[in-house]
Amino acid sequence: MNIRLEDICKEYKRGRRSFTVLDNISFELPSGKFVVIKGDSGVGKSTLLGIISGLIRPTSGKVFIGDNEITSLEEGKLSSLRNAHLGIVTQDSDLIPYLTMEDNIKLTYEINRSDKEFDSQRYDEILDILGLSDLKGSYPSEMSGGEIKRAAVARALVMSPDVVIMDEPTANLDRNNVRSVLRLLRMMSDKGSTVIISSHEEEASAFADIVKDLEREAV
Numbered sequence: 001m002n003i004r005l006e007d008i009c010k011e012y013k014r015g016r017r018s019f020t021v022l023d024n025i026s027f028e029l030p031s032g033k034f035v036v037i038k039g040d041s042g043v044g045k046s047t048l049l050g051i052i053s054g055l056i057r058p059t060s061g062k063v064f065i066g067d068n069e070i071t072s073l074e075e076g077k078l079s080s081l082r083n084a085h086l087g088i089v090t091q092d093s094d095l096i097p098y099l100t101m102e103d104n105i106k107l108t109y110e111i112n113r114s115d116k117e118f119d120s121q122r123y124d125e126i127l128d129i130l131g132l133s134d135l136k137g138s139y140p141s142e143m144s145g146g147e148i149k150r151a152a153v154a155r156a157l158v159m160s161p162d163v164v165i166m167d168e169p170t171a172n173l174d175r176n177n178v179r180s181v182l183r184l185l186r187m188m189s190d191k192g193s194t195v196i197i198s199s200h201e202e203e204a205s206a207f208a209d210i211v212k213d214l215e216r217e218a219v
C-alpha cells in the first residue's frame with residue numbers, strides 16, 4: 001500500500017503557548033519502499049509516525065493509506081484498518097507482563113489475523129534473525145530492554161502487515177542487532193510491505209530506498 005501525506009501540520013500546546021512541530025509536510029511513499037525518517041531528537045519524528053499510524057490527529061492536512069483518507073475516519077473504522085494493514089512499533093511498545101514472549105506474539109496474531117492460520121515457519125525465521133529463538137518461554141521480566149524491543153518488532157512482522165511503521169526500532173540495540181533488525185525490515189520491503197521507520201542510526205540510511213530528513217524539510 002502506498003502512503004500519501006498532504007499538507008500535514010501539527011501544533012502542540014505547552015502551557016498556554018502553542019507551537020508548530022510539523023509545518024506543511026507533503027510526500028508520497030510508494031508501495032514496497034523502505035523509508036527512513038531522520039532528524040534530531042525533538043524534530044517531530046514520533047509525531048509524524050503517530051500521524052501516519054492514525055494514533056495522533058494532525059492539526060490540519062490529510063493522510064492517505066492506500067485509498068483511505070484516515071484523518072476523517074471514525075475511531076472504529078480507523079482501528080479496523082490499523083489492525084488489518086499496519087504493523088506498528090511505538091517508542092514505548094511493551095509486552096504484556098504476565099504472558100511469555102511467545103504468547104505475547106501469538107495473542108496479537110490471533111486478535112488481528114483470526115482468519116489466517118499462524119505461520120510457524122515464518123515465526124521461527126523471524127525469531128531466528130532477531131536472535132530471540134531461545135526466549136519463547138521467557139516472561140518480559142526475564143528479558144533485557146533490547147530483547148523486549150526486538151520481540152515487539154517480531155510481534156508486528158509476524159503478521160506480514162502491508163505497512164510497517166516503527167519508531168526507532170534500533171534504539172538501544174548493539175551493532176549486530178541493529179543490523180539484524182534493518183536486514184529484516186529490508187526483507188519485508190523486498191517482499192512488498194511499505195516500511196517506514198524513524199532512526200538516527202547512520203546505518204539505517206544504507207538499507208533504505210528513501211531517506212527523509214525532517215530537519216531539512218523544515219527549512
Ligand SMILES: Nc1ncnc2c1ncn2[C@@H]1O[C@H](COP(=O)(O)OP(=O)(O)O)[C@@H](O)[C@H]1O
Pocket residue numbers: 012013014021039040041042043044045046047048
Ligand atoms: N503530546 C504532546 N504535547 C505537547 N508537546 C509534545 C507532545 N508530543 C511531543 N511534543 C513535543 O513536540 C516536539 C516533537 O516531539 P517528537 O515528535 O516526539 O520528536 P522526535 O520523535 O523527533 O524526538 C518535541 O518538542 C516534544 O516535546
Ligand SMILES: [Mg+2]
Pocket residue numbers: 045046047091167
Ligand atoms: Mg521520537
